[in-house]
Amino acid sequence: MGKNTGGEAETVDEFLDSTLDSVDSAENLVLDVAQKAGFPEEDLHKIGMAVRESMVNAVVHGNQYSAHKKVHVSVSKAPDRLTVTIADQGKGFDLEKVPDPLADQNILRFSGRGMFLIRAFMDELQVRRLSPLGTEVTLVKYLERK
């Protein structure tokens, strides 16, 4: 695990195996930082859920449980926001081609709600293809000033 503290920003990162246990590890890693950053309980739930969904995408769809591939999780805390990046080493996917889970014909589909929930729970979502292989998802949640 790496830890970097520079000024008011702090970054923690970890390379995790492509297993479902890593989904829990990533959630715990991020929530630990988010809690210290002062996010309220409801936001912690949303952040945790978005991280779980992103990790499931990385482990299951990206790396396809490969023992040779890792998921790189990085979480940065700034005074006004939490930024989480989750990068896999898989073949990648086209976000535009993910079917809309709210469309009438998709409502009763078994799967396909993960990205939608991530978008619903975080303030920003960016997906970018890595070279030569991999997908990096960046999630941002802003801390509301009281």
Add this chain to the structure above:
Amino acid sequence: MSVKLSSRQVGDVAVLDVSGRITLGEGSSALRDTLRDMVSKGQKKILLNLGEVSYIDSSGIGELVSGFTTVANHGGQMKLLGLTKRVKDLLQITKLYTVFDVHDDEAGAIRSFA
């Protein structure tokens, strides 16, 4: 805590009490296997009590949908009981809240199957 499932019979309705977390892996597969087992035994009226479910992810939502359609495809009905606020919110933002028949009290839910 992973998921815990326990079934009981109330008249001709099978009530499946679910507690813990319904997430990808053990939690979602246990729910899927139990619902399929109930359907294969000819159970047509299934009430899923989610009152003690603390957490559900997109995979868990998928299992609820899958269970709902599996039961319906076998000529039965699956209804939901006692949603926590978080589960209710999730079903609302995924537009599934109106797909399921959702109840707050068990007696009313049991009567609704008649």
